[in-house]
Amino acid sequence: MPLQFYDTRKRRKIPFKPLTAGRVKMYTCGPTVYKDATIGNFRTYMFEDLLRRTLQFLGYEVTQVMNITDVDDKTIREAHSLEVPLSDITEPVIKRFFRDIDSLKIEHAEYYPRATDYIPEMIELIKRLLDNGNAYIMDTNVYYSIASFPEYGRLSGMKLDKLERGVRINADEYEKEDFRDFALWKGWTEEDGDIWWESPWGRGRPGWHIECSALSMKFLGEEFDLHTGGVDNIFPHHENEIAQSVAATGKSFARHWMHSAHLMVEGEKMSKSLGNDYTLKSLREKVEGKGYYFSIAAFRLALLSTHYRKPLDFSVEDFLVENRLALVRLWLLRNAAELAILDGGIRPEIEIAIENAQTHFKSALEDDLNISASLASLFILVTEVNRLKSVRGLTKSEGKRLLEQWREFDKVLGVLFWDEEDEEDEELQSKIEVKVRERLRARLERRFDDADRIRDELKGNGYQLDDGKDETVVIWSGGRKIVKNKINNS
RNA sequence: GGCGGCGUAGCCAAGUGGCUAAGGCGGAGGUCUGCAAAACCUCUAUUCAUCGGUUCGAGUCCGAUCGCCGCCUCCA
Numbered sequence: 028m029p030l031q032f033y034d035t036r037k038r039r040k041i042p043f044k045p046l047t048a049g050r051v052k053m054y055t056c057g058p059t060v061y062k063d064a065t066i067g068n069f070r071t072y073m074f075e076d077l078l079r080r081t082l083q084f085l086g087y088e089v090t091q092v093m094n095i096t097d098v099d100d101k102t103i104r105e106a107h108s109l110e111v112p113l114s115d116i117t118e119p120v121i122k123r124f125f126r127d128i129d130s131l132k133i134e135h136a137e138y139y140p141r142a143t144d145y146i147p148e149m150i151e152l153i154k155r156l157l158d159n160g161n162a163y164i165m166d167t168n169v170y171y172s173i174a175s176f177p178e179y180g181r182l183s184g185m186k187l188d189k190l191e192r193g194v195r196i197n198a199d200e201y202e203k204e205d206f207r208d209f210a211l212w213k214g215w216t217e218e219d220g221d222i223w224w225e226s227p228w229g230r231g232r233p234g235w236h237i238e239c240s241a242l243s244m245k246f247l248g249e250e251f252d253l254h255t256g257g258v259d260n261i262f263p264h265h266e267n268e269i270a271q272s273v274a275a276t277g278k279s280f281a282r283h284w285m286h287s288a289h290l291m292v293e294g295e296k297m298s299k300s301l302g303n304d305y306t307l308k309s310l311r312e313k314v315e316g317k318g319y320y321f322s323i324a325a326f327r328l329a330l331l332s333t334h335y336r337k338p339l340d341f342s343v344e345d346f347l348v349e350n351r352l353a354l355v356r357l358w359l360l361r362n363a364a365e366l367a368i369l370d371g372g373i374r375p376e377i378e379i380a381i382e383n384a385q386t387h388f389k390s391a392l393e394d395d396l397n398i399s400a401s402l403a404s405l406f407i408l409v410t411e412v413n414r415l416k417s418v419r420g421l422t423k424s425e426g427k428r429l430l431e432q433w434r435e436f437d438k439v440l441g442v443l444f445w446d447e448e449d450e451e452d453e454e455l456q457s458k459i460e461v462k463v464r465e466r467l468r469a470r471l472e473r474r475f476d477d478a479d480r481i482r483d484e485l486k487g488n489g490y491q492l493d494d495g496k497d498e499t500v501v502i503w504s505g506g507r508k509i510v511k512n513k514i515n516n517s
Numbered sequence: 518g519g520c521g522g523c524g525u526a527g528c529c530a531a532g533u534g535g536c537u538a539a540g541g542c543g544g545a546g547g548u549c550u551g552c553a554a555a556a557c558c559u560c561u562a563u564u565c566a567u568c569g570g571u572u573c574g575a576g577u578c579c580g581a582u583c584g585c586c587g588c589c590u591c592c593a
């Protein structure tokens with residue numbers, strides 16, 4: 028099957044062909060760093076991670092840009108109210124942003140340009156728009172004139188004359204020629220304090236939309252392959268980006284637009300007033316507050332396993348019981364493969380099962396990132412391997428072959444290999460190990476009541492024990508740990 | 518009001534014209550086991566929000582209805 032993605036503009040799946048064969052240039056709208064990213068933001072970043080990893084898996088060389096908006100109304104408001112420099116607000120948030128995406132194993136983009144580092148590029152772009160007659164100066168502000176761009180509204184399906192004057196328009200913006208025009212450059216006002224840049228139109232700062240146009244052109248060129256973001260960005264943000272970019276360059280800008288649906292919490296939109304605008308940190312606290320282990324791997328799987336165009340209704344309760352168990356099933360295949368001890372070749376049934384899984388995994392991804400079908404192919408492989416394993420254990424070469432394939436799948440999924448080294452809490456780990464050894468000793472001494480009590484206690488906390496001949500494998504949704512049985516003999 | 522999306526088993530979730538409707542979680546029974554866990558085997562949607570229509574044939578196309586959701590100027 029040829030690779031195809033849904034395109035927001037065409038409203039259907041279309042074959043994906045990059046401008047340069049084998050290379051994909053993608054632009055992904057990044058965070059505004061005035062407060063920590065929410066799990067809703069991460070849903071979008073996870074979608075982009077899946078897209079990126081899938082393209083790489085299919086052999087494309089990917090160049091991804093994610094902007095960091097480190098100056099806008101909200102960052103300025105924060106800085107102003109706390110009476111601190113802008114960077115005091117943005118720097119810590121940026122630091123935590125990277126910490127969070129790393130813990131989710133979201134691969135890094137090639138470039139993370141910050142808006143404040145590219146003000147000259149934005150000014151340059153605004154100049155071109157003024158020269159082309161697509162923008163006008165009003166007092167100290169520069170506005171984009173929507174009337175000058177006939178194609179406005181094509182991405183979102185908005186009809187210009189149907190746009191109603193929104194309720195959120197500031198009084199000071201009524202001076203625009205047309206209420207639908209948007210700011211390219213905002214002149215300095217008192218609230219901005221010392222946050223301003225010099226421009227041909229006086230001191231001020233760039234509007235939000237111009238940032239993405241300038242940065243994508245800077246790093247990817249005036250035409251590139253993919254532009255992505257959350258659905259809420261379709262209008263007006265991406266519509267405006269197209270208007271600015273196409274008007275300035277005469278080129279088509281992004282060729283393919285992809286947008287991820289929102290994440291809902293317990294059936295409701297995430298919002299501050301409902302108190303469900305979880306960050307990774309507050310979600311962890313919520314889960315741990317209920318007495319559960321917070322599995323970041325299970326959370327990654329939860330975000331990953333719903334198709335990106337379908338709203339994901341995240342429920343803390345469901346999350347606690349569901350994904351971690353599915354994850355363990357996948358992890359156990361790795362156990363089986365690593366612990367294979369038999370001599371001999373690879374059974375044809377295993378080879379066929381692996382090839383089937385590989386084929387279906389790949390073709391599902393090629394069909395607009397059909398992750399559910401991809402994951403299903405893994406579970407089918409697990410079942411088949413387990414069946415054959417119960418007939419006769421796995422050979423070392425089968426184990427090796429399975430591990431190889433598992434690594435291959437994990438290039439896309441990023442959830443199959445989650446080791447104890449990924450678990451931050453060392454204290455927790457040693458506590459588990461002590462318990463496991465206690466139980467091993469009890470078993471050897473045939474004090475089965477004691478052994479069972481310990482096992483039940485661990486299980487109650489989400490740790491599952493797998494008794495092997497030479498070792499006990501502890502598996503939980505945060506990782507796994509192998510304790511050698513012989514340690515216990517000393 | 519305008520534009521768009523979604524509604525498949527107890528729960529999550531694939532399937533967009535044609536073999537018996539993937540897969541996961543949960544549940545029931547069995548095998549194995551010191552006992553378990555895991556694993557394996559069997560079972561768990563005559564039916565795809567509802568009602569019409571097109572078709573030899575529809576969850577899948579068309580229309581209507583109901584329900585949920587998003588965007589409509591700076592929220593991923």
